[in-house]
Amino acid sequence: MSKYYLNYLDELESEAIYILREVWAQFQNPVILFSGGKDSILITHLARKAFYPAKIPFPLMHVDTGHNFPETIQFRDDLIKELGVPLIVGSVQESIDSGRVAEEKGKNATRNALQITTLLDALESNKVDCAIGGGRRDEEKARAKERFFSHRDDFGQWDPKNQRPELWNLLNGKYFEGEHFRAFPISNWTEMDVWNYIKRENIQIPSLYLAHQRQVVWRSDTWIPVSEHLKLEENEKIETKKIRFRTLGDITITGGIESDADTLEKIAEEVSAMRMTERGNRSDDKRSETAMEDRKKQGYF
DSSP states (O other), X not given: OOOOOOOHHHHHHHHHHHHHHHXXXXXXXXXXXXXXXXHHHHHHHHHHHHHTTSOOSSOEEEEEOSOOOHHHHHHHHHHHHHHTOOEEEEEHHHHHHTTSSOOOOSTTOOSTXXXXXXXXXXXXXXXXXXXXXXOOTTTOTTGGGOOSEEEEOTTSOOOTTSOOOOGGGOOOOOOOTTOEEEEOTTTTOOHHHHHHHHHHHTOOOOGGGSOEEEEEEEETTEEEEOOTTOOOOTTOOOEEEEEEOSSOOXXXXXXXXXXXXXXXXXXXXXXXXXXXXXGGGBGGGGSOTTHHHHHHHHTOO
């Protein structure tokens, strides 16, 4: 009797599709948290596969900080038009204008933490009971503590010491009124897995991930892109470098790396030699040793 073996990417794909289908089976009103980055794009692609030939049966939700890369917003709008699925947008600027949050001041000010309130408001107002995210355990030590189904209390907060066991991949999505879950179908993927799968499936990604000429400033040991939101210090000068971004967040905090990787094949080769996590160039994660976990406990992605 012949044996059937799955390629490792097929195994990861199968696991992610299983989790996406479990979300649809166990929850009433799930959404995909879509940032326009490679991981949320991958989740969306997997959702298309999971429910093909039907459309993705739940909307995409984007928390718009107002400090996004223009390329990311354009990619988001083009993808939504192609998919024909609803898009829910939570606006950090509206949260600021309404007095829900106060904007940070100073050189290293960011709207990253302000997303927490906007996200929780959007989840509550749209009665979302499960938000599907693209978090992976290899990204950051706090994300390594997440389960596939990650419980949030009625304040939207995360307690890493009070999560449900997932023996034999049995997922428990039961919750009380006011609580909700986050689901992470690609938890077991690595950055290398993501790029190999994107290359195999020929998934379209924003041009920001490919090496290109861009005006940047050296700050916090990384190349920060020049934008209308960046305030230069006296000793800083604008340079033009060929860079690419390993992860996408706000344009004010996402650092680029000098690179010649302008194709998916070159990116995969470059990543294979990397020794620093892709979030190593995110200035918001450098504020403290527990910056990510502190934000997650309050309701962050």
